[in-house]
Every structure is written in structure tokens, then in C-alpha cells.
Amino acid sequence: MFVRRAFLPIAGLIIVAFVAAAAGWWFLIREDNQLATSAPSIPSDLVDAATTPGGAATPSDPDSGDVLAFRVIPERSEAAYFAGETLASIGVPSTAKGATNEIEGEFHLTRDGLALAEGATSSFTVQLANLVSGEGRRDNRVREALEVQRYPSATFTVSSVSGYDPAIAEGEEQSLALTGTLDLHGVQREVTWDVLARRQGDVFTALATLNFRYSDFNIPLLNIGGFVAVEEDVTLQVQIVAQAGG
Numbered sequence: 001m002f003v004r005r006a007f008l009p010i011a012g013l014i015i016v017a018f019v020a021a022a023a024g025w026w027f028l029i030r031e032d033n034q035l036a037t038s039a040p041s042i043p044s045d046l047v048d049a050a051t052t053p054g055g056a057a058t059p060s061d062p063d064s065g066d067v068l069a070f071r072v073i074p075e076r077s078e079a080a081y082f083a084g085e086t087l088a089s090i091g092v093p094s095t096a097k098g099a100t101n102e103i104e105g106e107f108h109l110t111r112d113g114l115a116l117a118e119g120a121t122s123s124f125t126v127q128l129a130n131l132v133s134g135e136g137r138r139d140n141r142v143r144e145a146l147e148v149q150r151y152p153s154a155t156f157t158v159s160s161v162s163g164y165d166p167a168i169a170e171g172e173e174q175s176l177a178l179t180g181t182l183d184l185h186g187v188q189r190e191v192t193w194d195v196l197a198r199r200q201g202d203v204f205t206a207l208a209t210l211n212f213r214y215s216d217f218n219i220p221l222l223n224i225g226g227f228v229a230v231e232e233d234v235t236l237q238v239q240i241v242a243q244a245g246g
Contacts (some may be wrong), residue, residue, distance in 0.1 A: 067108055
């Protein structure tokens with residue numbers, strides 16, 4: 001009887017602690033982030049700047065006037081992950097988002113449209129150490145899982161683009177498939193992004209979406225404080241604003 005009486009307060013404390021943790025997760029950590037569904041709008045100030053005297057972009061290769069190099073503008077771009085989380089034992093879902101604008105890259109396109117130029121490397125690189133979700137414990141676990149001290153960045157190198165339709169009007173959004181090699185966490189795999197893109201003059205924007213399992217890149221599943229479990233797959237989205245320039 002004594003053991004039973006002694007156990008009841010302990011059990012009560014455990015229940016209270018779990019409820020408090022669950023409540024904290026629900027009100028402070030739980031999120032419902034949504035994936036973007038369209039490419040960023042073409043920034044009018046960039047288009048205007050390109051059409052003013054002295055503002056016209058120049059070809060990436062002076063000897064090849066039909067190819068332009070579009071450089072990613074970091075402060076206007078974003079790379080993000082969307083991870084499904086579930087409160088252990090209860091099954092309440094949450095979608096976390098961690099993002100950074102530490103992204104750089106260059107895309108070589110034909111002078112007209114969104115066709116990839118041959119003979120030049122198009123790629124982008126994201127720095128991973130400063131991915132921020134707004135929840136410090138999650139951010140620390142993400143950095144640990146990605147081993148950012150050893151693998152500080154992720155790079156995607158394009159090999160092909162399909163789906164481009166030159167009949168679609170300038171500035172209108174169109175769907176593309178972007179295939180290439182993703183170098184992440186020391187693993188290189190061929191992947192294909194679903195892309196929505198638009199181009200107007202010497203500016204193009206794109207929304208690229210990719211879903212994969214953590215195990216594809218030898219990334220361990222995350223947990224937060226031992227009471228939030230993470231689903232086995234993750235979605236990456238990269239929103240790019242790029243401009244051709246000399």
C-alpha cells in the first residue's frame with residue numbers, strides 16, 4: 001500500500017510533465033507551414049533597371065550573343081525545407097519550415113526564353129549552417145543531423161531541363177522538370193525538381209520543389225526533446241530570383 005501511495009504522486013508528476021510538454025509543443029512549437037505554389041513575381045524594379053540606358057545585361061560569353069548568364073540574387077531568393085512532425089503518442093501533425101537566403105548560383109540560358117544553354121554549367125549552392133525555423137532546439141538538431149561543420153553546403157548541378165514551351169508568352173509561368181545531381185551530406189544523387197518558372201527580359205524567377213527520404217542522403221531522422229518525431233521524408237523548396245548581368 002505504501003508503494004502504491006508513493007507511486008501515485010510520481011505518476012501524477014509524469015503526466016503533468018507530459019501534458020506541459022504537449023501543451024508547449026502545441027502552442028509554441030507546432031506549425032502549419034504551407035508550400036509555395038507559384039514562382040515569385042518578376043520584380044518590376046529589376047526589369048526597369050535593365051531597360052534604362054547603361055542597364056542592359058551583357059552575354060555571359062562575349063563571343064556568343066545568344067547565351068546569357070543569370071546570377072541568383074540572394075536577398076531576393078530563399079531555400080527552405082518543410083518537415084512533417086508528430087507529437088509522440090498523440091499523433092498531432094505539424095509542418096516545420098527552416099529557411100535561409102544564403103544561396104548563390106548561375107544559370108546559363110539562351111537569349112530568348114528558358115531553354116538551358118549547352119556547354120556551360122548551371123548550378124546553385126545553399127549554405128546550411130544558418131537554416132532558421134524560429135525554434136532553436138529544432139535548428140540545433142537540424143545542424144547536427146546535416147553535420148554542417150563537415151558538410152556546410154548543398155549544391156545542385158543541372159544536367160537537363162524538359163517541358164519548356166517557347167509558345168508561352170513572356171512573363172507567364174510555365175512548368176518545367178529540372179534534372180541533375182544534388183550533392184548533400186556527402187552524397188551525390190540524381191534528382192528531378194518540379195519547377196514553375198517565368199522570365200521577362202533579363203530577369204527570371206523560379207520555384208523548384210523536391211521531395212526525398214532522409215535516408216537517401218544518409219541523414220538521420222530528427223527528434224525534438226524526445227517527444228516530437230519527424231516523418232521519413234522531407235520537401236525542399238527553392239525560390240529563385242536571378243538576373244543577367246555583365
